[in-house]
Amino acid sequence: MNWITFACLSVVLIVTPFQGGLYYESDMRIWELVIIPLFIIHLLWFSFKHATILIRNKNYFLVFLLPLMYVLTIPFAINPSGNMDTILRFITYACFFLMIFWIKESTTISKLLPYVFHLLGIELLIFTFAELFDVMPMQESMVGCGGERACGPFRYPNTFAAIIGAYWFYTMAIVVHRKRFDWAGVLLAGVMIGYGVILLHTYSRGSYLFFGVTFVLALLLLWKRWKRFVIISIVSMMLSFGLFSLMSIEPDQPAEVVPNSFKERVTDMSPSTNTAVARFDFYKQALAMSKDAPWTGFGGESWYMYYPEHEKAGGLNQTHNGYLDLLIEIGWVGVLVYAAVFAWLIYQVIKVRAYAVDQTHGTGVILALMMVFGHSLVDYDFSYGRIWLLVFWLFGIGVKRVEARHI
Template identity: 25%
Template sequence: MSLHETYYRLLILFAVVYPFLIFPFGTVYYTTVNKLVFLIVFVSVGWIIYMKKCNHSQVPPKILLESTGGKLAFLFFGLVFLSTIFSMDVASSFIGSPREYNGLLSWYGFLSMFIFTYHIIKSNQKYAVRIITAIVWSATIISVYSILQQLNLHERMPFQKSWGLFDNPNHLGTYLVIMVLLAFTLLLMAGNKASITVYLGIILVLFLALFYSGSRGAWLSVAICMVLYTIVVWPKKYLWKRWGVILASMLIAFSIVNVVEGGVISNRIESITLDIKSIITEDVTNQEAEDAGSGRWGIWKKTLPFVKENILVGTGPSTFSQLYYSGEEAGGLDNSHNDYLEIAFSMGIPALIVYMMLLFTVIKKGYRAAGKSDDSGQIFIYGLLITVIGYLIKTNFNISTIAVGPYFWVVLAVLYGYAGRESFVSPESGKNV
């Protein structure tokens, strides 16, 4: 079995099993440590297999230097490592905070997933759709469970917001942003009525779970990306009916759920505009602005000055609580609820610049490839691009987490690896068409 075939099979296993690594005792399924350990073991095994099969002793490994994205990922990790060495709390920066565990180890896992996945997609295009399909099907099971939680059919406790197999509704929302957008892509690519029907059903399940997560940032991300999908579909008249059915079905699902829940969802959607208004009209006495976005606006305002105080290497990954509470008794916050702000103050401006360069490199390559691809390939690439954009919008309100981060880096790598190819693999047959 080739190196890429070995890693492909392991990646499918990872994609399917990873969300189910829960500790099902107590009032909340605590998942973060389980998933961190599994992620680190998984990528470490990948590096061992690579080194053994390729007999490489080169430092850094050649696999890191074969693409611009790989070089930027390696450079970014180097900056995270440097920030950890000079951290105000080295142990916390290495492992992460006791609740999120989003330190150097997590970035080692995320970036390794990106490198390995990119190389298997580059080696064999047919893996791309298969990986995305496996991820979406796994998410469907989790979404069904999330809906059952909200309907109080879970025997252990009632729920106000569903969290699925995650330990936070916002994490579920971030996860479902990726999954809903990928499911849109698979439906638009589907080649027969049976597949169209199946994926429409999957989308509705994912969509209901997304509502029940209660994550307004996730709702906003998906709404913006639906506009982007509409722009993609507009020149393709043969997709108008299919996309119209999707939009109509989602509108009906929203209306039913909103009525059943007594207008709670529409009220939360309305609160987004109220929060924006309070921020725009903010003055020194306006407490509503401080509380906007469930308190995020106030957190961002207090955190922003830390950036210019720690420009080069930051304060170290996962040091938010030490910095935010400034030696006082720690409160409940352990992150800034904004991925870009988190990187800027904790790892430094150079790290943020390299991170953005990596994202821009992949997005630019994907956008250029979409213009050169055939019709089906174009849909797939645009779908991956929109999924990446959706996640990046959502992480304006949350940081990358152990539970969800690996899926984003896999999608980013699939886009990067697939974008250089002009042929297309059908999800129905797995053969070039």
């Protein structure tokens, strides 16, 4: 049973990026019909065969507080169908998360979780490079794709950049902790350079910003290996930038050390830019909106119902801030519950990292989560179901495996 579930969850992780990152409900619905029934079957199986597994992992049922917060908004939801869609989404995420922990009690499966994560990263690299070289062009996009910007299968460069940045830091932590630089180390270093090239090709200023913030955190977490970390990071980034510049050379145009498009994008990082001003306006509107229902919120997918001028202003039906989305939808009570649940999960990862002999995965998970959660301050990453599945898979890697004698 564990292996069947592991195979199913791995397929979900690997396939779902190519469904627009599960942004749209039509794509999400398919996997809700797979994951929730699979969870129920698994729950019944363990209840009769291995009830002790459920008891040992009982604390992780706290993740069901996440959909519960949306259930509590049902009487106040201004978009009832959207709220129900969000409830189903978070039930699906919670089921996905719990099944990871149940099957992780198998020693072999526990060791395979990071490999599946790496497999997805390499898959994203191959797909994105194929698209950049017009081997596998894709026309559909959400917003921001086009020209030199890499969007990946998510079809939105900013969210894709946050994910690639998370992969860069996770891989970097593994390379830094390796005892010897063998063929596996060379492969990981090459993949890390590839992530750097793609990250640069996203031209995502928000991701560049939070990459820098996460880099500082990495320096703090890896202070015992800071020389190795600095050397590996600098060499990797220099090689990534060199390849990025080579890929940016246009025929019949003089070669540039730094592509003009990149220079313009980076030098334009200012609170006074049009996109920054528009987002600050969204944030002000979101905070003002939250004051009308500070405790309960307006339910799932309520932003565009409450603020129709948003679309007229040329934006999407999002606040471009995942945390303000939550504040609008589930109020301060819900936000505090979410913060408490994820703070507890991050504490579990930190606790394992503090006492584990091998700190590789713990460090990588913390840095990857920092990149994702940090970038969500400036974009609507939380609207992608794929982001939540990735986050819960990272927690599955980072939190201690519960020992069991017979699985």
